[in-house]
Amino acid sequence: MSSDKLSVLVVCLGNICRSPVGEAVLRHVAKERGIDITVDSAGTSNYHIGEDPDDRSVAICRKFKVPIKHSARQVHADDFRRFTHILAADEANLRNLNRVKPRDATAEVRLWGSYLDNAPIPDPYYGGMDGFEEVYHQCVKLSNAFLDEVVGKSTQGVE
Numbered sequence: 512m513s514s515d516k517l518s519v520l521v522v523c524l525g526n527i528c529r530s531p532v533g534e535a536v537l538r539h540v541a542k543e544r545g546i547d548i549t550v551d552s553a554g555t556s557n558y559h560i561g562e563d564p565d566d567r568s569v570a571i572c573r574k575f576k577v578p579i580k581h582s583a584r585q586v587h588a589d590d591f592r593r594f595t596h597i598l599a600a601d602e603a604n605l606r607n608l609n610r611v612k613p614r615d616a617t618a619e620v621r622l623w624g625s626y627l628d629n630a631p632i633p634d635p636y637y638g639g640m641d642g643f644e645e646v647y648h649q650c651v652k653l654s655n656a657f658l659d660e661v662v663g664k665s666t667q668g669v670e
Contacts (some may be wrong), residue, residue: 518549520590523600526554526583529632531564533650535572535579540654555607559583571643591616598623601631627656
């Protein structure tokens, strides 16, 4: 990816819950704000490679009319050069990313929450739909905070 164009990789553990929702929401919020961006997501583990997002992730995105389509994959070394930003869902995934980050990495690797309140995105996998809805709303706030810092403040927030 060219460093001229904003490109983001959203990362969680398995790439079926938090990061695909984050990917879909960030892409949607950026589009609503008229920002040209490339967004993808991946997991630090190989647990779910090739799988679709969790049904609850898909359901919550559909509820808010946010398109979601993704096939789970694991973070690769070239992601650290292809993307301008890599956003970790929580501290454990941030540590894993920093552990595997190549020396020639060009991407800025940060906790996504560091753009707002430093809060991790909790893993909703073992809970119910309420957890997925909380993740969705947190991703909306984090998307706006990230874009505000990296691109500039918006005159309109996207809910």
